[in-house]
Amino acid sequence: MTNITITIVVVLVAVGVIGGVLLFGGNGNSTSGSAVPAEVLRNEKSHTLSEAEDDKVTVVEFLDFQCPACAQYYQQAMKGIEEDYQGKINLVPRNFPVENIHPLAMPAARAAEAAGIQGKYTEMYHQIMDNYQSWAVAEDGQNVNSNVEQGEQAFEGFAKEIGLDMAKYRKDLESDQVTEQIEKDQEDAQEAGVEGTPTIFINGEQFEPGQGGDVAQQLRGKIDEALNE
């Protein structure tokens, strides 16, 4: 056989196999396309930014506080959704810090969880996200900040701002309780098939933004759809 003939055969076989697996092969051990069990996405220790009495719609976001895409999602979509759907949906933020590229993601997650022990997770979450530019971005305005000490100082400032008991906050930052909470989130993220941040689930279905268009509108559309079912 000639080079061209073999090449064409290899390409056709590859397209057939890969296309077939994508179309008919299911999702392997992933969960996209089928609902992730509710207990994987939310447990009794999970924080909520909004709670619905009817539990009809639950939106879970796995996030990394230093991830630029998460900050964009927050500004463009999640913050508005939290306000506009307050009391109508369960909005559950969970940790998925990607430490190898976001050095302050874990300290930020620990700060939020430590505030959560004093019942002020939501306040700390907003402090961290609203002030993203001040602590997450390096001085050049472009790259992510890798100065952990600087980040921790910023989080301490946020903790004072929201009125935490600072001695307890500092102690809780290093506590096993905080570590276990974050590890549990990471384990559940893995089980849910989370591979990047932000990853959002609406009633167990992973939200996949369509190409182009406004992500906030797409997300609201899916939430409205679930509310009207």
Place this chain on the structure above:
Amino acid sequence: MTGVEPEVSQRAGSETDRGPLGRIIGWLYVIGGGIGLAAAAALLLEKITSLEDTGYVPSCDISPILSCGSVMVTPQAEAFGFPNPIIGVAGFAVLVTVGMVLLTGFRPPRWFWLGLQLGTTFGVVFIHWLIYQSLYEIGALCPYCMVVWAVTIPIFWYTTLHNLERGHFSSGGAGTVGSALVRFHSVALVVWFLVIVVLILQRFWTYWSGLF
């Protein structure tokens, strides 16, 4: 033996149009280099725009997985202390120029081809490091970067085969393995691409399967 024969022999031994690769490599440099140049320039423009406007969302931010923005802010995007696309703009511009010159019929000497081999080898090693970083460290794919990956591999591959075919690596010609690679040049290239495609599919399987 006449005085003319050695000259003919020397010319034939260095550069002629024998073999299929001599004909395609000029076009490959022009077309592949042009595509790579366009992608690297687009990425550089996105970087400049995002420097001017910190709230700018790059046009290639399609989803959390397909995203230039997530990749551009990582240390890997400035592997040598400056944005990687600068290397692409410089390198691909050179390749386009070389391709055009080759199409005019210019036959470069051996040292010139070995220089191209050095440059394209650097390119292919660098993009494989970036592929690894994208898949297993950053966890996102930058569309413009993938265009650069897609053109760098065939440019390296055909430069290598060309040098093998012409015996630029040694005086002994292509050898058995080299001849087989030259003969089945596109099969090896397709297999190379398939390995990368499978790694990308496997790494982000949840995302891809969710699209169907």
